[in-house]
Amino acid sequence: MDALLLFSMAAFFSTAVLGMGEGGADAGSPSREFLALDGDVAWVVQVTDLHLSAYHTERGDDLVRLLAPALLVIRPSLLLITGDITDAKNKKRSSTRQDESEWIQYRNAMDAIVRHNVIEKRRIFDIRGNHDKYGVPYVGHNLDFFSTHSINSQLHRHNTINSISLVGKNRIYHFLGIDDTIASGIRGPSNLFGHPTDRRLDAVESELQFWDNQPAGLVTKVVFGHFPMSFITSSKRGRSYESIFARQSVSAYICGHLHAKFSKKLWRLHMIDFPTDPKASKGVGQFWEWELGDWKESRLMRILAIDGGKVSFLDIGLSSQNQLLDDFPTTILITYPTDSRYMNQVEIKNPMVRHDINALVFSVQTILNVTARVFDSSRAFKIVEEIPLQSLNCSVISESLFHAKWNAENYKSMSASRLWLQVFVIDDTGKETASAMRPFSVEGKLAYHPSTWLAYLIFNVQWEDLYFFLLWSNACFLILLLFLPKLLNYFMENNESYQKCAMSISVSSPIRQKKVLFWVLWYLLEGSRSRKFWLAMVLYLLYLLKMPWFSGHATSEYGDIAKMYLHGWSIQTPSSTFMEEEQGYPDIMTITLPFLYLVVTPVFLLIYGLLAKSSGYCLYHGRKMRSSHEPLPRGQDQEFATQTPQKYSIGIISSWTMKLCGDWTRRTLLLLCLIITLIHSKLCSALMAAYGVGPVALSPALTWAPPLFLAAAVYASTTNAA
Incomplete structure (x- = not known):
């Protein structure tokens, strides 16, 4: 695996040099980062739509007061900030304009978070949202404060594409961030959509395609941006991201933009037909789209985990009462098996059945006991099995991961919504915390989950x-x-x-x-x-x-x-x-x-x-x-x-x-x-x-x-x- 890593880094470095020679950021070439991963389970944190405002300074204060303690407990591999960093509006909210004081507020807050030793600055990635482009005639203009105060600019990541590879023992988890804000920052309200160019689409596809020469199943791809797919326009040649993501086996696309008033529990499984070999039938690709609510009003954050190629997530609302590290509540994210309603994909032939249960437990207290319970919904949610989970304790980072083996063959050939899983945690104070109960399928089947009219309107309408x-x-x-x-x-x-x-x-x-x-x-x-x-x-x-x-x-x-x-x-x-x-x-x-x-x-x-x-x-x-x-x-x-x-x-x-x-x-x-x-x-x-x-x-x-x-x-x- 070390040889693979050296080969990958060399290949990436050579393509980066060639890409910069062809036009750099304007050509859509990505900035690339390689980060070591301890083990093969990774988790990252996403926040979006901060809307830091000169008239609402509490939003920036809460980044330090609420987010920093949470990051100290979670210890993510990456922190992804997916756009709308500043509000860029006047006091009456009647006009839009860039205010450098809001960007200074953001820079100071992120510097304070880094000083708390909760995460390295190079593991923070921020991208523009439409509010961050309001009133910016072009990138590099004196009103383009993102280019001077953002984390990406401080680390000389001036490209519209960020490529991050978390390299573990046996697996590679690839994250790709895309800035699709409009070229000329038109002021609101006529600045609402993402606008990819054909050159950027080509660069994204090329970047995702690079890892295809690795053994199947060892690379997991996740893309993050600001705009939902339905709010991204097609390019001049009529192309879009959906077909690229489906063709390049992207697991998930995570974004923001719509705020919690519209985006609570908004997700969609994209299934795209695309041509393959002319002699063969059409291929079908699929990927999940998960929209996260805002930090602005709801103080929401997301923990997204990848466990053996399976992607799962948990959205958390940070309460204003959680002002100290000790106030952070015990949080449980089941990384495998995943929720069959909105994390699995359409059933594939001959799926591999894993005989393990994994859960991430983040707590400021010492964890004494972790137990997983399986419930049968067809028998009034009677407990079918109880499995104790043990901490791996092989490193400082993986001490949050609890694991157990079980006989998954007992649960094959069952519907995707019959069996439900819940994890219970007891800490050293005697307090018991339970995760949300959710359905699962050991074969990775997709359970039917009724969609709301709002989800259909947001995600299914282009x-x-x-x-x-x-x-x-x-x-x-x-x-x-x-x-x-x-x-x-x-x-x-x-x-x-x-x-x-x-x-x-x-x-x-x-x-x-x-x-x-x-x-x-x-x-x-x-x-x-x-x-x-x-x-x-x-x-x-x-x-x-x-x-x-x-x-x-x-x-x-x-x-x-x-x-x-x-x-x-x-x-x-x-x-x-x-x-x-x-x-x-x-x-x-x-x-x-x-x-x-x-x-x-x-x-x-x-x-x-x-x-x-x-x-x-x-x-x-x-x-x-x-x-x-x-x-x-x-x-x-x-x-x-x-x-x-x-x-x-x-x-x-x-x-x-x-x-x-x-x-x-x-x-x-x-x-x-x-x-x-x-x-x-x-x-x-x-x-x-x-x-x-x-x-x-x-x-x-x-x-x-x-x-x-x-x-x-x-x-x-x-x-x-x-």
Whole structure:
């Protein structure tokens, strides 16, 4: 094994030199670390979404007060900090910007943790999250504080890929960290997704592929990043990480980003079909994705262990009461057999059955007794077997590992959810601690575990595709709303069939159905009758689809002005000196979808409603005045009032248009106009706070067009009703 290690290090060193010669960090080449592992069971700690803030200093204080004692007890091989290290928001949380004091707070906290001798600095790896890139025009800019204050930067790990190999006696555990933050750090809210490049995807695949020349089963691969898979966009060539991870036999991908309000117990088994040998059938790869909740509010941390290639984890919430080392609670992580609900994979042929039980016990007290109990859920969880576990005590690090042999053949051919395992620990104070009870399968079968709608929404929906669907379905609806009634108007008026259609609806349809059909027909046809309004709405929609919505300080607070289109921000970057690059798709969904669904679409519908109501008023009162030979009011459309009644029966006009012209209809429409105006003003205020008051306020398509449309429609309907 020593020869293997020397060979691996030499090969890695040579590829590292070649990679740096081809462009270094920009080329996506990884920084590499080799760390010795005592034995063949490894455990690491992950924390994420620290959101250290100048206005909430307790978050940084708790890193030293809570995390340091926990690390002193756990003694992990690695500490992984998976993004959103700082909050990067102002006190009112209305705008995003980098604050160096937050990074200094982080640096001081991590230095204090290292001084507690709980972990070596070189075993700490931190990566950027989207908050750490807010307002950073490019890596190396004077606002890029990650490049000066992070642990990775202090240890000269300036690459977007971190490769860490824990080398044990007989096994290698490979961790790969990926920074997929957007190239130009657009300020929030349009900075939500990870954006891998094709060069980075190639580098990741190459790095994972290196260990494939080792004997099967001796290498375990775990990838960590900030963004869940569903929040990572595809590359320009349409590639994604899922197929790479599945093809390269990655065991698990761990991440953060969503916080505990959304991400408690969020996990997903990815199963990917990929082509293998052209003559053979398709291969199927699989890997787990486990999202961890935040440190910001929940003070969560994760212990992830690898035991003989089997990956397991335990999430712990550090209580504010645990201020001292002695307050850290006894913690138990069963490393084998793993939980069959969310740690096993789909059953493979001829699985290897291991005849052992392993558990990690972390405690400040001396452990006197560790016992594993097997329960049968089909017999009211009756105890089937009780197995005492013994400490290996072969080294300082492995003293936390307790082990026992058992006859696993007794539990073969059982369902994956029938047998449950629980470990009990008694310390020298007499206190007993029990682990959570969980199902297991000695054959590695996967148990069915019902998924929640939230887990499905977060993990199974690819948000990039969902945004594309929501965006263009709304655009198609608006196009139909504009052009379909116009075509109906054209054909009906030219063929004199408007009256026949209305009469057929009123006579042949059931009472309830005829009312609904008539109102819809009236609303569409009369709402689209005004050529001026219709043409203005068509031009406005075309503008939104092709032209910039608004301008603003997309990156730094006082940086260059950039334009936001439906397809992203147009930003000039150092790599594109003479041309602008489009970035931020689909991150802009947080701007475009609320504006389209809550402002533009309601405005178009209200314009139709106001015009249809005005038309009904003219129709009804025009008929009334013709029958009484009274002169038409000043300002009323005389041509419409004298010609249109000839197309309708008196019964329809007298019964339905009277309701249409009632005061409650007008008041309802005006109330809806006010509500949409308030929603629009709130959206504009949020964008002004994020990207600058002046540039956003001077953007006519976003700021001025919707209220002007409503004001004009209200004025037109008021004039006809005067």
